[in-house]
Amino acid sequence: MVETGGIAADALRSLIERVERLEEEKKALADDIKDIYSEAKSVGFDVKIMRQIVRLRKMDENDRQEQEALLDTYTHALGMIRG
Amino acid sequence: MVETGGIAADALRSLIERVERLEEEKKALADDIKDIYSEAKSVGFDVKIMRQIVRLRKMDENDRQEQEALLDTYTHALGMIRG
């Protein structure tokens, strides 16, 4: 490990603080996102579904279809019917 | 609030400890479940899909279809195609 009492300690502190600062900003954005969902909810949208939508749009189309197919396979294997 | 120095304190402690004991047991069961999924994975099953299956089986059929329908509505509204 680098020396703990000397310049390295300062460097470490500085790096840690930069991380913490960025994490705060990240938190702020997360809060903004939550606010948007609240707003959406307040005008009658279903937040859970909206989250699903965002996830689907982010997802690669091939992956999505693969997952669907696999789910089908499993449900059939168990004799479940997916309406 | 009830008296903090007296019989009530003992009662409180006892209740807290009962809760903690039960939570430990709950934790143990959660670990057991994780083990089963590990085992499943090791023999080639897709854990993520298995979890989906468990969730679907737990879910009321009506709720499930409602959610599907709502997702459809939203994706159509956005011009997305759900293959």
Add this chain to the structure above:
Amino acid sequence: MVETGGIAADALRSLIERVERLEEEKKALADDIKDIYSEAKSVGFDVKIMRQIVRLRKMDENDRQEQEALLDTYTHALGMIRG
């Protein structure tokens, strides 16, 4: 992937059912915990406070373990062996 139309279907079903059984037990424990809180409330304790206490005690424990882990990481980084 494992065969889905063969004996694997049985294996899958068995795994799923084991999970479901454990989840039921877990649910039962959760209910027991709720009962304790109800009981506590009925004799005059403040449930919110009790939950906070349980949470804090758990956090303290986690914190302690985390400190341990950090110390561990340090000693490893320094090539030391912790007795």
Add this chain to the structure above:
Amino acid sequence: MVETGGIAADALRSLIERVERLEEEKKALADDIKDIYSEAKSVGFDVKIMRQIVRLRKMDENDRQEQEALLDTYTHALGMIRG
């Protein structure tokens, strides 16, 4: 439910896009953080330790706030006002 074939579709799209924009920014910050850790590593710091430190500092903060909250709850339960 809100109308899905009408102006509401536009509102939905707008909300979704706002979320997506913010998530991109969040992702960018996450990448920045990763970069800092890379940089730290390249000058000889142990990233795992650094992450633990950041986590601990955050936990301490949370813990402190939790203690505050508990005190608050107590005082409210006692009908006291905290100056």
Add this chain to the structure above:
DNA sequence: CTGCCATTTTACCGGC
């Protein structure tokens, strides 16, 4: 490629 850790999502619970 596997296990771990962080993030994200879901479910729950008490209060209003």
Add this chain to the structure above:
DNA sequence: GCCGGTAAAATGGCAG
């Protein structure tokens, strides 16, 4: 009965 917040579960990403 809804709503907000809090804890649990699950998903995804990273390091070794």
